Amino acid sequence: MNLEIPEGLGDLLRDFTVAVLKERPPDLYDFAVEYFTTARDNRRPKEVPMYIIVEDDDEAGEPDPIMFKPRSSTSRYARRQSVSAERYNPEEDDDEDERVVYPKTDGQRERLTEAVCSILLFRSLEPEQIQEVLDAMFEKQVHPGETVIQQGDDGDNFYVIDTGVYDVLVNVKGDEKKVYQFDNKGSFGELALMYNMPRSATVRATTKGTLWAMDRNSFRKIVLKSAFKKRKKFEALLESVNILQCLDPYERMTLADALVTQTYEDGQAIIRQGDTADGMYFVEDGKIRFTITSSDGREQEIAKQSTTTYFGEIALINNKPRTANVYAVGKVKVAFLERDCFERLLGPCVEIMKRNSQLYTMYADDQ
Structure with a gap:
């Protein structure tokens, strides 16, 4: 009788054997159930959660990313997780596109630099990429009661707060619930641009304020492409x-x-x-x-x-x-x-x- 070994069986058994030798579990059968269940779950496509990132100062003074997950029935707040969705492909990006540059006064550039450098999203950028971020952002004045982004809409811009107070609202069964408030600092709107997701919350101004905005195309070209290049460079180093x-x-x-x-x-x-x-x-x-x-x-x-x-x-x-x-x-x-x-x-x-x-x-x- 001819028996054909399924593709991938050798790798699967090898990885399991290595895990057993490394962990030395007291009960091999329980360990096997847990190991293969986890391996199966990791192969399944992940559900795309609806999140909005906010940055708040922790006790050490560093920004702490928090995400609100309106659909969770067990936990109101959750730490940042990997999000799986259709993504921008930086390998298909055209580097020859003309850069977007919005003129700014020295005072505006100084304020924007201070705001951008404190944002977790930009910390891995090289100095010249930070300058591209500053060039690509334009100023937007907002008034009390103005909706900056609306839950469910397509993403157009990423926003950095210069001044003003902004409420983050999530529609839960037809009622808007306030889940966070930005007070003269922070940023929002990146997830819809990064993962082609609809806006996961509404952000509304409660006072007069000023925002710095970057359009979808510029955001992807600068932030996502730089992250892609950084990953490839470090992967080669680690190899x-x-x-x-x-x-x-x-x-x-x-x-x-x-x-x-x-x-x-x-x-x-x-x-x-x-x-x-x-x-x-x-x-x-x-x-x-x-x-x-x-x-x-x-x-x-x-x-x-x-x-x-x-x-x-x-x-x-x-x-x-x-x-x-x-x-x-x-x-x-x-x-x-x-x-x-x-x-x-x-x-x-x-x-x-x-x-x-x-x-x-x-x-x-x-x-």
Whole structure:
């Protein structure tokens, strides 16, 4: 009897075996049920939720994205999740289209720069892309009671608040319910542009105010295309790092999205021995040197390295202060991964990192 092995069976069983060996579950059958149920659910198309992003200051002073989900019967508020829908394809974008530029006074540009730089959405943009954002935004005056966006409408513009107070309203069974209020800061309207979704809420001015608006086409060209280029660049960087070969393509893509570029000048300290670890680094471009400071204050160079190097993981793995200094040699670009992202995204690689870190630890103990 000829038996044909179904396509994908080998990969499926291999991945399950790796998961079992890594997790060492006490009950293999329960683990198998949970594993394959999760794998099946991850293959199903996701329902597109209706969200509006608002940014509020948390205790540390950083913007905290919150989303209102009007259709949820179990939870009123939810953290940002991945949204699946028909998307703009940056690979099909025409770079030869003329850039949109709206003239601004020095005062307007200064106010807009301050507002834009505090928005989470723009934090991964390069300085020249930030300038494109500023050029593409135009001023819009609003009056009390004016509806800026209407729930259910197609998205036309993305808005950044300069001045004014704005209520966020969601229609629930025919009644408008206020779910949030912007008070002279914040931004809204990006999801409809990013995911071809109707407006998920109404935003209405309660006072006289000023908004900065960017049209759909400019928003996609600048923000989405830059995000696409950033992901491709970081994916290529991560593929060259040996310890990350255990990540699958989706895990590597998710890791790429979490990285943020930082630039350092010659001689500038990237990390200092004894500091609390806030993340790890991958060298994009340039060279770095490592030093260790002894108990009598003498600093000794121990290594020099260039691209495809990662560092800063030891303190995260051991939950201890930094064990060495790292300096830029010439101008250096690094991709930074925050501590919480490290713990969440690099689980499969931690054991390899632990083995590698023992070499550094042994060297440091000898100094």
